[in-house]
Amino acid sequence: MNDRSPPFTPISSQLPRSAGEMLETGLLNQWYLVCRSSDVGDKPLHLKRLNQDIALWRDASGKLNAVEDFCPHRGARMSKGRVLPEGLACIYHGLTVDGDGVVVAVPPVHSCPMVGKKAIAAYPVREAAGAVFLYFSNGTTSEVPELELPEPLVSGEWSGFLHAAEWDCHYTLPMENRLDPMHAPFLHAVSFTLGYGVKQSVLQLHETPTGFVIERDNQRGVNIDRTEVIYKPGSNFWIWTDIPYPKQAGGNFFRILSHITPIDREHTYFWVFRWQKSSGWRRDMWRFLYKNRLEKRHLDVLNQDQDIMEDIPANVRERETLIQSDVGIARMRRMMQKEAEAQIQSMQARGG
Numbered sequence: 634m635n636d637r638s639p640p641f642t643p644i645s646s647q648l649p650r651s652a653g654e655m656l657e658t659g660l661l662n663q664w665y666l667v668c669r670s671s672d673v674g675d676k677p678l679h680l681k682r683l684n685q686d687i688a689l690w691r692d693a694s695g696k697l698n699a700v701e702d703f704c705p706h707r708g709a710r711m712s713k714g715r716v717l718p719e720g721l722a723c724i725y726h727g728l729t730v731d732g733d734g735v736v737v738a739v740p741p742v743h744s745c746p747m748v749g750k751k752a753i754a755a756y757p758v759r760e761a762a763g764a765v766f767l768y769f770s771n772g773t774t775s776e777v778p779e780l781e782l783p784e785p786l787v788s789g790e791w792s793g794f795l796h797a798a799e800w801d802c803h804y805t806l807p808m809e810n811r812l813d814p815m816h817a818p819f820l821h822a823v824s825f826t827l828g829y830g831v832k833q834s835v836l837q838l839h840e841t842p843t844g845f846v847i848e849r850d851n852q853r854g855v856n857i858d859r860t861e862v863i864y865k866p867g868s869n870f871w872i873w874t875d876i877p878y879p880k881q882a883g884g885n886f887f888r889i890l891s892h893i894t895p896i897d898r899e900h901t902y903f904w905v906f907r908w909q910k911s912s913g914w915r916r917d918m919w920r921f922l923y924k925n926r927l928e929k930r931h932l933d934v935l936n937q938d939q940d941i942m943e944d945i946p947a948n949v950r951e952r953e954t955l956i957q958s959d960v961g962i963a964r965m966r967r968m969m970q971k972e973a974e975a976q977i978q979s980m981q982a983r984g985g
């Protein structure tokens with residue numbers, strides 16, 4: 634639990650009321666990466682994530698704060714306001730909230746009863762690996778689990794880069810694309826790292842204590858041959874894939890760690906960490922090569938994905954036909970459906 638965060642009050646009017654609705658805008662009770670650290674400068678920032686409007690700002694000590702982007706006076710966007718030593722001041726009449734969503738000043742009136750009251754929701758915030766993570770609660774508990782980062786993001790033995798961009802599609806499309814290794818040798822047939830290997834496999838699925846693994850039955854260390862979903866309900870969600878590098882790029886492999894953050898029903902914040910275990914001159918070489926050559930190639934691959942995702946019709950599930958290689962997609966859908974139903978049940982039991 635964040636030592637400064639009071640029990641989190643959700644934005645009840647924006648919370649989903651059915652499992653279907655929750656899956657439309659994103660599972661709650663999870664940490665999500667919402668932007669890069671460098672996106673938050675000395676001005677407040679507006680973000681839409683999981684269909685919620687958020688105001689994010691950095692105080693003088695550098696600490697990040699995130700609250701509902703709604704002024705409790707007359708509804709102006711707090712993110713249009715100014716950062717003061719005591720909090721974020723609304724541009725309209727100066728009402729000021731602190732990082733817990735508590736009103737600390739209402740300058741136009743003397744002894745305003747709003748002062749001292751928690752008036753808007755605040756989000757638990759963490760900053761790590763050059764990124765900002767927020768916890769999105771369904772409001773049934775005040776517990777905030779720790780953000781658990783995969784080893785490469787916390788270990789000094791790994792070095793890497795974060796890529797993040799907005800895609801015009803529902804978040805489930807890029808998420809399911811990450812669980813579909815068989816698209817790589819086709820869609821990315823002409824690419825630096827993903828054009829290799831056999832084009833037909835049986836996809837095997839293994840349950841693990843923390844999620845599941847999908848792997849190809851006839852190939853290892855060539856293309857996207859193994860993907861692991863690490864999922865802790867109520868807390869953390871990561872998708873992990875290792876991709877080998879060709880010799881001309883220094884050999885070795887790089888690790889892709891991602892999840893997907895919904896913006897709203899039509900937009901997605903797509904992000905991915907690309908990490909490599911290396912030290913000394915090898916690390917310098919990897920960082921140099923990445924910035925000078927590999928990043929562009931990776932973006933070319935992602936553009937191929939994005940181009941497909943953005944044109945898939947929103948109602949695709951009504952007409953699609955899954956095939957054997959979609960076993961990971963089917964597993965993920967069942968897992969998310971179960972979690973969404975459990976969360977809605979607990980919200981209803983609480984009178985939400």
Ligand code: FES
Binds near residue numbers: 706707708724727728
């Ligand atoms: S609307 Fe924000 S202070 Fe009036």
Ligand SMILES: [Fe+2]
Binds near residue numbers: 810817934938
């Ligand atoms: Fe792809």
